[in-house]
Amino acid sequence: MKKKRNPMLLFGGAISLLTVGAALLGAFWTPYNPTAVSAAEKFCPPSLVHLLGTDNFGRDVFSRVLQGMGASLLIAACVVAIGCLLGAAIGCLCGYFGGPADFLLTRLCDVVTAFPSVLLALVVVSLAGRGTVQIVLALGVLFIPSFARLVRGEAARCRDASYIQSARLMGVSHGRILLAHILPNLKGVLVPAIVIGFNNAILSEASMSFLGLGVQPPFPSLGSMLSDSQTYLQLAPWYAFSAGAAIALLILGFSLLGEGLQRRRRA
């Protein structure tokens, strides 16, 4: 059959590549020191010297955006890693073995996924205090149920497949079946879910930082930059635009990528 064009995958991949590349660049090199304060250069509008202008401390916004994107991506990666690994493990075991534990955990996941992640993260932060580690752990734990639910469904479907049944009749151990037969089947659902989870993690982290409950200053974070910039919206609108556009670009890239991957899976 003729290969169908998938512009979403194409654009999403390109934008994601661009943002990840920019973040990687920011980790090793930025045009200016993102935390260097310069009273003389407060609120410079965007120019060739400062691509995206400077903020209220005279810091270079472009450098800060680069590093902020890196922070967002790193946090999102940790969050998704925690959520995906634990969620997949729990979902796999629940779906494969079933039983009362499965029933209970499924109900629990249903309840947790009904709550918006920002609200739950707020609760966790109010209990555990603010900070980067807390945010990563809080969001990571909150991402477990959505992955667990997805994997559970897939694993339960696999369990009833005839080739698994025959493997069991031949005396293959449960552990081997899980690793050799069920795990490879999960790739199809997990890859788009990871990309979409990444997307949600970036939004949640930005929201929490915007509320001052995520990454703490002076480390650059897109959410807290956006929150700071609001005070100077009239004086330095470019500050708010840069930080906000960076968040939107990250989310746009990963949402298109996730959408494209799902379409390819369906096609």
Place this chain on the structure above:
Amino acid sequence: MKTLFSKCAALIITLFLVSALAFFAFALIPADPATTMLGSEATPEAVAALRAQLGLDRPLPVRYFEWLTGFLRGDLGESYLYRMEVGQMLSGKLAVSALLTMLSFLLTVALSIPLGVLAGSVRNRYFDAAAVGLNQLVMSVPPFFLGILACYGLGIVLKWFTPGAYVSPEKDFWGCVRYLIFPALSIAIPRSAMAVKLLRSAIRDQLGQDYVRTARSRGASETSILLRQVLRNALLPVITFLAVSLAEIMTMSILIEQVFSIPGVGQLLLSSVSNRDYPVVLAIVMLLAAWIVTIHFLADLLTRLADPRVRLG
């Protein structure tokens, strides 16, 4: 009828579990409220006296039971920081947040259904590509950033409103609504983009169904097929999404209240989180949780009512 009963039972059990979970989570945090309130120099006797006064020296299950019965009677607890009834602190703020949520919800519905029908029915490759692209872009803008853009573009540049100049609804109800329109739009626009996407694909899906061909063979016009037959089917998944939006909008308004300096429940929640004023946080979280669980329950019922296949089994 039987399903309705079991759904109600599940709703009550869920609310009960959520309340227990929230209460014990807040009861187990290491910081002792009495020490926090009196400061680190307080004598152990004074701390013990305050603990007794607050009822913190009694066993947890008893405290939970008292808190729950109080909550059900409308006694939401007392703030550690302000020594004030939480219910009293919330009264005005709840109305503002409810108003913002309702406005956002109405705008979401008003925007998403016509736009979704348009996106789903126009059969032009270029229009479709542009619509899908724009939709994805709008979906990607976080509401709080859209709010800041609105403050700048509509507030500072076009001077349609003054960011930060909030009017309380008691003083001037329509003035308040006029101010809240902008935060409500910031929430509604990305949310409707998601609904439009859902409705567009549902309409596309339904237009390929056999019953559409039947309707054509009866001589029905394309518009009447779309509005009278297809839309009713395509709206089914969207109804659930929109209903659940009511829960999402409530949390989004926590952020939007920050952007537009609206003194609502979100601001109180945030300041209480910062001040570690746990009774207030617990009460607000419990109220929001009850709201969310109830909304999901109602969304489920609504879908059942709207879809005869599910309703009648």
Place this chain on the structure above:
Amino acid sequence: MLQVEHLSVRFPGRSATAVEDVSFCLNRGEILGLVGESGSGKSVTAQCLAGLLLPDAEVTGSIRLDSQELNGASPVQLRAVRGKEVAMVFQEPMTSLNPVLRVERQVEEALRIHTHLNARQRRDRALAAMAEAELPDPAALGRRYPHQLSGGQLQRAMIAAALVSEPKYLLCDEITTALDVTVQVQILDLLGKLSRERNMGVLFISHDLRLVKKLCHRALVMRGGRIVETGTVEELFQAPREAYTRRLLDAIPTRDSKLR
């Protein structure tokens, strides 16, 4: 008279024509069979008659309803014909009805579109049509939703919906394929009766020669988009001229073939 002359249909992007140079006519009161294997162009022909093909299909030739030319007619003119002069019933009764609307509402659909009757009159006509389609207890069944009816009941409801506006011609596209054998026979009897009583022309499309033999007066045999043989049912079954028709006839399982 519904007269088709030199009808050809091709879809863009496909080299083969779906229907090629097909000519036939359908008189009122007559039941015309259209047989052929799947993909032979039977359904495309029928949908073409009802003007239901996608707009990008290239249709040449002439389709005349009494004296009106349908090929190339405006959408408004076509809509005025569809459901009023020419009605159609489809293969899958389960999916051909809208799942969220009551059956009665769908039976009266054509009246809503083509007449100015009020709700009561429409309902009375719909119930009468359902009774004529031999649906038991039309008033009760009409209040139900499609998923609550059996396949046979749904197909009768579809026939009632087609009859309600008293069309001159009825196109039946494999309408018995999804049904049980006993229900098939009942539906055939119903079609025969309706055609006689209403002096209605019926185009009966089927891949099942036995049904065509039982019901139709004349039949067309289609293969690869062309008509390979025409004649009265007696001629076709007694003395088929074409090798293809003979092969189709041989494929009918008979009591003898089991013994052989």
